[in-house]
Amino acid sequence: MGAVSVETEPGRRDTSRRPARATGWRRGAPWAVVGLWLVLLALAGPYAGLLSGATVNDTADHLPDSADSTRVLELRKDLPGGETTDVVLVYQRDGGLTEADREAARQHVAGITADWEPAGEVPSRGIPSADGGTEMYPLSLGGLTGEEDHDAVAAIRATVAEDLPDGLTVLVGGQGAIGVDMSEVFSDIDGFLMLATIAVVTLLLVLIYRSPTLWLLPLLCVGAAASVAMAVVYGLVQVTGLTVTTMSSSIMTILVFGAGTDYALLLVARYREELRVRELPHDAMLAALRGSGPAILASSGTVAAGLLCLLAADLNSISGFGLVAAVGVLCALVAMLTLMPALLVLLGRRVFWPLTPVPDAGQGPSRAGIFARMGSSVSRRPVTILVTGVLMLAAMSAGVLNLPGQLSDEDSFTTTPESVTAMQQLAEAYPEQSSRPIIVMAPAQDAVAAVERARATEGVAGAEAGRSSGGWTEVSVRATAAPGTDGERDTVDALRAAFGTQDAPSALVGGTAAEQLDMARAASADQKLVIPLVLGAVLLILIALLRSITGSVMLLTAVVASWAAALGLGGLLFEPVFGFRGIDPSLPLMTFVFGVALGVDYGIFLMHRMREEVMGGLETRPAALVALRSTGGVIASAGIVLAATFSVLMTMPLVFMFQIGFVVAVGVLLDTFLVRTYVVTSASWLLGRRVWWPGALYRRRSPAPDAR
Template identity: 65%
Template structure:
């Protein structure tokens, strides 16, 4: 607990340590990544590519062109450019638009680049009435992205705290109790930020705005889940123990193994992302794992200490008195369990068919998300690029960057100019043994035609001996992201499944039960992605999906979804060890843990749904898929399908463990007599939701 509190002062420094350059998100081994690194080392540093766009719908006038030339000259006079002066004007065929591609140099860091873009926009602010002037290009898009990222932390934190507070108030029905877990999970979030900052300083861990945002959601979601489980068990034990300290010890003994296994599963699944080649994915693994572990540490140390110090009065007005019994009533989850128990085969088939039908929605998923469509509300840079794509449908306004050894640059330039789909190619900067070549495709940026041109460039340049030519730039980066995500899925997904299966097998002493849980969460992921296909473009208007969405949503849904399976199956195993047959154990486990799982599922889904409030399509899509998947898992799969499958499998669900060979005891609940240690009829067992 003291370690958690001591780490808090360092949390505020994480914001300054976050990195959101292209290299921080790109594949580690891709050509486009190597190009970006070499460009940063060339004279003048990494270029900041801009396109100044002037447009008048009725057609540009002579006064418009004169004003545009004068403004562009002022911009060139205020900044160092690759051209060494004003860039040439390129008018559109219809006469409505003129663009000025230019590249600023000498700006090595993100803040100077963003400041330069602001200065360019301020210089262009005074223009003739009716003439629209916008700044686009990769440099402007980067500056707009930085502005969006700067607002995500505060927006996400406030929205998450508000959602969690509301749900805790509704769950506990107490004016004070909700403040305790909320305050503790807040401390856990600050501690996680501090630990991640330490990893950045000690191991040069890459932390992006995306990974920081997801870590915040994980801390609040997982931490609140653990708090719900512990507080529910603690309330139960207060009825059995006179002293709060003794009640908390019993509560920790009862739910501790399940919480530890839950945290271990999520952390192990996230750490599998270290095997990904994509920098943003591999960096997210340890960042997310740190968040979950800090949430666990806070909930197993600080939360119990605070609850014990506050005593029973923290539950006012529903104070659990020593020796009292909760109000007996038939709960919703007992009714659900009974319905699943009457026709388990029918329930399993119907639920499986529903998930399969939902999964068909993946056929309606939009294509890959283009760089211009990454924002839910288009900034100026995106609007400028859309204007260019409409005014110049026959050409690309965004160069493809080629780097080659200087002594072979002539051959590389000739090969580039001879490549199908290339309109023109020009020499750019030279230095450190490399020469930069700007290649313009005939197809629009990030179109299928430009993708073919990039692949043809790479194939042709590979044949230029000793040139070691590499193809980069924004469009090549998007192509590499797509290809790398496809490769990462084939590697990381099996690792996640293996890690989860091993942890579940160790906890449940079975191979069949873990397989049931894993198959269930994979089905949930498919259904959630299918719902994404039904909502992303038709309802939300998203023009595509981020290439990393399938992998990251799989990791989160499998790791987090298995959590609830652990709570359910661990309780089911406890009942089986007491002598209950599988049928009675499954129904009892559902009845006693259903309320806690439902509350935890709603909280976790709500915290991920908060990502939809951010102006980034990737995070909004991630929030939707994980939130919908968690709700499906909580109210359909965990409640009906896993229970039905367990009833159909009988004792074979524990194969090859000892329970699979152990018949139900004569005095088990299945025979009508209460099992040893079982609660009285109508009373909730440990882990049951509070009454």
């Protein structure tokens, strides 16, 4: 039986209803693929569940290896009592503390130090505020391992709540308490994110497909991909010592569900289209894979390549995240190009019920609908639409200038745990000094001189020598500036200058303030290194797919503009509307990688279909409108799903995760409904065949009708 040629668009011919040639696929390949996945899941399942126990959230796991503060953390572990859990007891009474209040505080401190090993001098009296209404008792507890710091903070909070005089309030703050409160957030994050993501994706798939069964297939496939990805990442942790934070594993889950569902939507849409012109599901699936496969491969390739560029980052948490997320994307790709097609073929047309596609040569992409009308408006006023779109993106991007400063530990929560309330009270009661120490590790023989030099440094309120071991002595320094302020960071720089150059210092400066400063500077350096790598990697993949420099540069420029616009909207809303007083230093880099790598997907889907139409016989301008009309619905659905999955992060009680979810979700929606629909389409219309320069489609003025 010969091929039947069907006219589908003016100037384009489609060789549909081709004879079945993939007998192996029809007879056994789908069952073999499903069987292989069942075996893979049986092997991966036990290890996937172990990943949550292999994640780390310690400060040292985020810092760059080269930072002074990282070295300080390592040296403190060898001191008597090891790395400390630092807490501050904050006693407060309106009108001033009484002697009974102070006696209760002394009893509390005595009980705490009897139950838990102090790592330094135990204060015999509190440090009073200027107005006498507040006293603080800084305590350092040592010898705590594993979850003992959580037990210690919980026990301290229970102790200070006992036998309080009426009117006296006590809060437990300090970095140890903040770390415990943050760990409690992370302890519940994986399960909640997984359930919330599944619920969001399920709801959207049901609405998109309007089928009682079809929605289940993408969900099963992304679930399988997520399980395998978690097992692979766990294996990498065990074999290579890869740093995986709870945030990394959580965002990987979001990425697998979001990107995997996008690939499923594109494949299913093309498969449904092919079922309208082919008798056998096997042939329709092979045609769908030929048509959508290159775009899906390029899409996943850009995401994976962009994420792998993060391996060059100096921050351990960022470099580790790059590999973790890339594994998730590649697992999603494999599942959607193997398991998903196999299940669709085995279930046949009935999986689309009640909107079952049937072979009808007269069916083709609808000329009606919202995206057809959008295309018509582009063809009538391309310059106006392009200029308007660019101006809108530029206006939103200006909000970047309004981004708040660096996020402090106290401002990292969207809610207000006890530790944050305690630190806020300390900042109000002691505006003239910091409530957390800057740690200087000095050679033991120079400890006395180090204390004197620290006290003589500008911005220092006091310094005392602490524990000694292994030839090093810990010097605790208190700044005059409040925690998290520029003044405190200036004091860190002043101390480092006082103790010599960074290449050969006579002492090392660490502590929370120094750690935050080192992370901010490493993040800034990482941006300058990683962003060009991401742009180069994505551009090369686009050129390989489109065979065009002009079109590739156009897509990349548009998606960078949408990322800048999304980040700019964050600058306009984070502090004025949401009340966030800072951003994490790594937010621009993280959202750039997501925004560019994920956002360019929709441009890839559109431009690849446009190229396919041109190769099939259309000129570039009508091909742009056909591509918009053909892919508009599925890309809009994919964008909504991806934005919704990342929006789940906005439900987390951590500011950083909320901000990532906001910027990525907004960027995806801008890419879906503004950049891809109007900016890219109007630019392609205006460029005409020049959009393919210098490829073969640019040189061939009138593509042959049968070139497809």
